[in-house]
Amino acid sequence: MKEKRIVRSACRMCHGVCQLLVHMEGDRVVKVTGDPDSPTSRGYICPKGAASPELLYHPDRVLHPLRRKGKRGENKWERISWDEALDEMAGKFAEIRKRHGAHYLGMMHGTGRPYENFGQRFANAFGTPNFTGVAHVCFWPRVYANMVTQGFTEMPVCDVYGQEGIVPRCVIIWGCNLTGAQGHDSSDGMCGGMLQRVMNTAEKVIVIDPRKIVPKADHWLGIRPGTDGALALAMIHVITSEGLVDREFVDNYTTGYADLVAHVRNYTPEWAQDITGIPSKDIEMVARLYATTRPACIQWGNGIDMNMCNFHTARSILILRAITGNLYVPGGDTIFSRPEGTKVKFPYIDHHFAGFQFMPLHNLQYAVDSTRDPYAKSKISRILNPVTLGLKSVVFKNFYNQIIALTAGKGPVEQLRFIHKLKGSPYPLSPVIHPPKFWESIVTGKPYRMKALWIIGANPLVTMTNSRMIKQALSMMEYTVVSDFFITPTAQYADLILPASMWLEYDEVHSSGAHTYSVLARKKITQVGDTLDDQEIFIRLARRLGMNRAFPWKDHSDLTKWLLEGTGLSFEEFSEKGILKGEARYHAYKKDKNFFRTRSRKFEISVPSLLKIGVSPLPIYREPAFSPVSTPEIAREYPLILIGGVAIKPFFLSEGRQIPSLRKHMPDPMVQIHPNTAQGLGIDENDWVWIETSEARVKMRAAFFEGLAENTVSAQFGWWFPEEDPPEYGWKKSSVNLLFGKMNYDPETGSESLKCGLCRVYPVDN
Numbered sequence: 001m002k003e004k005r006i007v008r009s010a011c012r013m014c015h016g017v018c019q020l021l022v023h024m025e026g027d028r029v030v031k032v033t034g035d036p037d038s039p040t041s042r043g044y045i046c047p048k049g050a051a052s053p054e055l056l057y058h059p060d061r062v063l064h065p066l067r068r069k070g071k072r073g074e075n076k077w078e079r080i081s082w083d084e085a086l087d088e089m090a091g092k093f094a095e096i097r098k099r100h101g102a103h104y105l106g107m108m109h110g111t112g113r114p115y116e117n118f119g120q121r122f123a124n125a126f127g128t129p130n131f132t133g134v135a136h137v138c139f140w141p142r143v144y145a146n147m148v149t150q151g152f153t154e155m156p157v158c159d160v161y162g163q164e165g166i167v168p169r170c171v172i173i174w175g176c177n178l179t180g181a182q183g184h185d186s187s188d189g190m191c192g193g194m195l196q197r198v199m200n201t202a203e204k205v206i207v208i209d210p211r212k213i214v215p216k217a218d219h220w221l222g223i224r225p226g227t228d229g230a231l232a233l234a235m236i237h238v239i240t241s242e243g244l245v246d247r248e249f250v251d252n253y254t255t256g257y258a259d260l261v262a263h264v265r266n267y268t269p270e271w272a273q274d275i276t277g278i279p280s281k282d283i284e285m286v287a288r289l290y291a292t293t294r295p296a297c298i299q300w301g302n303g304i305d306m307n308m309c310n311f312h313t314a315r316s317i318l319i320l321r322a323i324t325g326n327l328y329v330p331g332g333d334t335i336f337s338r339p340e341g342t343k344v345k346f347p348y349i350d351h352h353f354a355g356f357q358f359m360p361l362h363n364l365q366y367a368v369d370s371t372r373d374p375y376a377k378s379k380i381s382r383i384l385n386p387v388t389l390g391l392k393s394v395v396f397k398n399f400y401n402q403i404i405a406l407t408a409g410k411g412p413v414e415q416l417r418f419i420h421k422l423k424g425s426p427y428p429l430s431p432v433i434h435p436p437k438f439w440e441s442i443v444t445g446k447p448y449r450m451k452a453l454w455i456i457g458a459n460p461l462v463t464m465t466n467s468r469m470i471k472q473a474l475s476m477m478e479y480t481v482v483s484d485f486f487i488t489p490t491a492q493y494a495d496l497i498l499p500a501s502m503w504l505e506y507d508e509v510h511s512s513g514a515h516t517y518s519v520l521a522r523k524k525i526t527q528v529g530d531t532l533d534d535q536e537i538f539i540r541l542a543r544r545l546g547m548n549r550a551f552p553w554k555d556h557s558d559l560t561k562w563l564l565e566g567t568g569l570s571f572e573e574f575s576e577k578g579i580l581k582g583e584a585r586y587h588a589y590k591k592d593k594n595f596f597r598t599r600s601r602k603f604e605i606s607v608p609s610l611l612k613i614g615v616s617p618l619p620i621y622r623e624p625a626f627s628p629v630s631t632p633e634i635a636r637e638y639p640l641i642l643i644g645g646v647a648i649k650p651f652f653l654s655e656g657r658q659i660p661s662l663r664k665h666m667p668d669p670m671v672q673i674h675p676n677t678a679q680g681l682g683i684d685e686n687d688w689v690w691i692e693t694s695e696a697r698v699k700m701r702a703a704f705f706e707g708l709a710e711n712t713v714s715a716q717f718g719w720w721f722p723e724e725d726p727p728e729y730g731w732k733k734s735s736v737n738l739l740f741g742k743m744n745y746d747p748e749t750g751s752e753s754l755k756c757g758l759c760r761v762y763p764v765d766n
């Protein structure tokens, strides 16, 4: 009989918020269940968490480093050792840096993962500015809005934990799919189960979403996709003109309120009705409810990010919270103090952790998306000139620190302005190299063609726009490394595949992403094959490349010790506790004069310094890239508004299609369509249909859904078919990102309007 035991750990099948119990028989993981004693999840587990053993033991998992044999696409691989793999990689990267310059290495990340601490740090320490990812459409536009308005990157989150025994009386779910039968389970560090608890007790639940995702909600505003900026401005109009503001907060802790009042004068509910399709009386009612049913919270999501006006919309929503007195009050939206003594690994919160201090700043000019001529060095020298900077002497290697010192006290926009200026970024508020330009630079060789790519935990062929161009770029690359669990359609283009360990296979200090409420312990429980955890790979590679200053840790366990240093705990003691908690910072702005870290040390409703980067100091509204209003000629041919993907329960983005217990919930890709619309098009429930844009067409099955406007459809994203033949695994059949090519991008953040395209739908003829 094998010994049975249960080990507590913390899940990472999504961004990770639940604490779980891992059931073992001998060395084998037999089952994973929710942990009823967990303060973050209280016993909750979703199907993905429960499927962890299936991922761990999956027959298709890559279990050894693989080097490509034969041509790309032949799916022929040879097994090599880790030393061979990392020596080869380090050799190539070093040679590229020596012969061409560090910027000839491109790197990309997908969504937030345990190793997100190291990607940007590695790129900076290596010296390449060419680091891209998905942050510009996910989460980051809201982070920037916080940074500019409040001076810090932490996002206020719904006070679902109610540490003072008070929970929200009113909950607004705004562009977030975290609840209800249609929804997923966790995002931005918020657990869907916990949010559902406060929705059950709240007096009012309001949903602002083109889809009726919470049937029991008190009010549903079925907004036209991409028009939230107009709705938010009109809500501000109602609240300010009816005097429903919290005067104490506005008078003492904000700047720019009078300008705001003047600014929103013409943004009336009637104005917004025409844009959003929401009756003006509903806009008024919801604005009043939110302002008067206090405390109230707003759970926001990617519905805000993936459009043409994300930064401004996020600013408007922050302003709504502030002027109604719902920020940092028990039961409103709050942030948390860091659990005592812990370090946060999230690089975006800590610029230093992101390693900008290691980047030779003149390398920034080689960003492949720079709008400057990258070789016009004279210009960058002018920007970097000590006289221009007002510095008496400059030690080049400490330049970043000097910029930080120089801009200290001047507010966050000033720092952004510097980096932006040095990079010549086309989008002043984008954290990454603009992906369409990243791929285009490879295809066109302009400004130059990078020599090597390292893609870590990302499947850009199906998760980014301009898929055809990405395919072309990947087939042209000289040397590509992909780190993943599986051979994906993207990994088929690799020269080297690095097999990553999954969450049951390494020790980890996990901070739950967007907010710092908790730090969770994740334990190495078992090991399958010869996989390595990504952070260990970064450290080993960095050491081979002589990057010891940026990566001083011997190995991942050494990093873990360093992270826990301030707590006085060893990893064993920490995992015995399982969780370290922070405190909600209620009313912290009253106690701490420097709580808001803006230039004025206040919540900046108006941010005049934004003008310096060409951005409106007060939030505005802008039409989506494609819409019946902005592109009527396209709308005539493609009359349906296309929501190009929302997170769904069984799968995490493009993952999970090879996991039987998950796939059985959703064997085929689905597009939601109103039954009346379907009927008019001769489509029956569950029929295969084409979804077509001016770029391409893909097929999915029709799912009838009445909680959606008749002119809107919602198609899933991230589809490929691991059961089909390599190298394509059928990705071209149903990947919604094939439908999105070049478009007008959000001028501040560079976002694609993924939640508001234009398409037509028709039956697939057999």
Ligand SMILES: Nc1nc2c(c(=O)[nH]1)N[C@H]1C(S)=C(S)[C@@H](COP(=O)(O)OP(=O)(O)OC[C@H]3O[C@@H](n4cnc5c(=O)[nH]c(N)nc54)[C@H](O)[C@@H]3O)O[C@H]1N2
Pocket (backbone or CB within 6 Å): 109, 110, 111, 112, 113, 114, 134, 137, 138, 302, 456, 457, 458, 459, 460, 463, 464, 483, 484, 485, 486, 488, 500, 501, 502, 534, 644, 645, 646, 647, 652, 653, 654, 655, 717, 718, 736, 737, 754
């Ligand atoms: N049309 C459309 N496109 C979208 C979106 C949308 O709503 N609509 N959403 C966007 C959003 S929000 C995001 S965040 C992106 C996500 O984009 P991606 O991050 O590219 O998506 P994933 O499918 O999660 O991840 C890609 C690969 O990472 C691997 N992986 C998972 N965990 C690990 C790990 O720990 N280590 C390593 N090395 N690999 C791992 C998986 O096996 C998977 O093959 O997609 C974006 N794309």
Ligand SMILES: Nc1nc2c(c(=O)[nH]1)N[C@H]1C(S)=C(S)[C@@H](COP(=O)(O)OP(=O)(O)OC[C@H]3O[C@@H](n4cnc5c(=O)[nH]c(N)nc54)[C@H](O)[C@@H]3O)O[C@H]1N2
Pocket (backbone or CB within 6 Å): 014, 015, 111, 112, 138, 139, 174, 175, 176, 177, 178, 184, 185, 186, 187, 188, 208, 209, 210, 211, 213, 223, 224, 225, 226, 227, 228, 300, 301, 302, 303, 304, 307, 643, 645, 646, 647, 648, 649, 650, 651, 652, 653, 755, 756
């Ligand atoms: N199970 C599961 N969990 C996940 C993921 C997953 O793929 N699966 N993905 C993870 C990732 S990377 C992220 S970023 C988060 C994303 O989680 P969310 O922030 O919840 O984002 P989405 O799932 O894209 O859902 C957005 C919601 O906004 C609505 N919407 C679309 N357009 C608009 C609009 O213009 N205005 C408004 N107001 N609403 C709109 C959609 O109908 C949808 O209900 O979830 C994470 N968690």
Ligand code: SF4
Pocket (backbone or CB within 6 Å): 011, 012, 013, 014, 015, 016, 017, 018, 044, 045, 046, 047, 048, 049, 050, 185, 186
């Ligand atoms: S919601 Fe995320 S953390 Fe929780 S069980 Fe599911 S996959 Fe794991």
Ligand SMILES: [Mo]
Pocket (backbone or CB within 6 Å): 111, 138
């Ligand atoms: Mo995301």
